[in-house]
Amino acid sequence: MKKAIVYYSYSGHTKRIIDMIKEKIDADVFEIKPKEPYSTNYDEVVYLGQDEVNRNYLREIEDININLDNYDTIILATPVWWYTFAPVVHTLLEKYDLKNKRVMPIITNGGWLGHTVEDIKKYSPNVTNELILKFDGDKLVTDSSAIDKFIEEANK
Numbered sequence: 001m002k003k004a005i006v007y008y009s010y011s012g013h014t015k016r017i018i019d020m021i022k023e024k025i026d027a028d029v030f031e032i033k034p035k036e037p038y039s040t041n042y043d044e045v046v047y048l049g050q051d052e053v054n055r056n057y058l059r060e061i062e063d064i065n066i067n068l069d070n071y072d073t074i075i076l077a078t079p080v081w082w083y084t085f086a087p088v089v090h091t092l093l094e095k096y097d098l099k100n101k102r103v104m105p106i107i108t109n110g111g112w113l114g115h116t117v118e119d120i121k122k123y124s125p126n127v128t129n130e131l132i133l134k135f136d137g138d139k140l141v142t143d144s145s146a147i148d149k150f151i152e153e154a155n156k
């Protein structure tokens with residue numbers, strides 16, 4: 001059985017982390033993309049995102065053609081949007097059944113994680129080794145040893 005990395009990144013932080021780890025973990029990588037891209041205006045997206053999260057809006061995503069039967073571990077990476085996962089990740093979680101998968105979350109944020117981990121746990125009883133990465137602007141402030149530890153756990 002194989003591992004899959006499934007990630008979403010709006011402003012690039014999460015993608016940066018995935019680019020760092022993907023060479024070190026034997027996994028297929030899938031990017032979640034909204035069907036209709038978000039504006040490039042960050043502040044606009046912060047406000048739109050608040051509305052989407054509050055309404056539990058399942059923003060449509062491009063088909064990622066993942067056959068979950070091939071994977072037993074899903075590394076699920078998302079930025080925090082208004083104290084939870086991004087709406088496109090919500091869509092993915094509703095669309096694909098992760099109940100029987102080991103889910104290893106990577107959660108990038110600015111320091112307000114909120115209930116993101118608990119919300120992911122609603123979709124799988126087997127959520128382990130969450131990697132919480134705090135950014136200050138574009139700078140990663142969490143010690144990178146946490147990433148090394150995560151890679152080690154993923155490869156066990």
Ligand SMILES: Cc1cc2nc3c(=O)[nH]c(=O)nc-3n(C[C@H](O)[C@H](O)[C@H](O)COP(=O)(O)O)c2cc1C
Pocket residue numbers: 008009010011012013014015045046047049050078079080081082083084108109110111112113114135
């Ligand atoms: C719409 C939106 C909402 C956000 N809400 C939060 C939040 O609730 N808590 C937090 O710590 N950071 C929040 N952030 C900051 C991002 O989680 C953080 O910058 C993250 O690393 C971005 O990842 P990305 O560059 O891969 O998109 C928010 C950012 C956006 C765009």
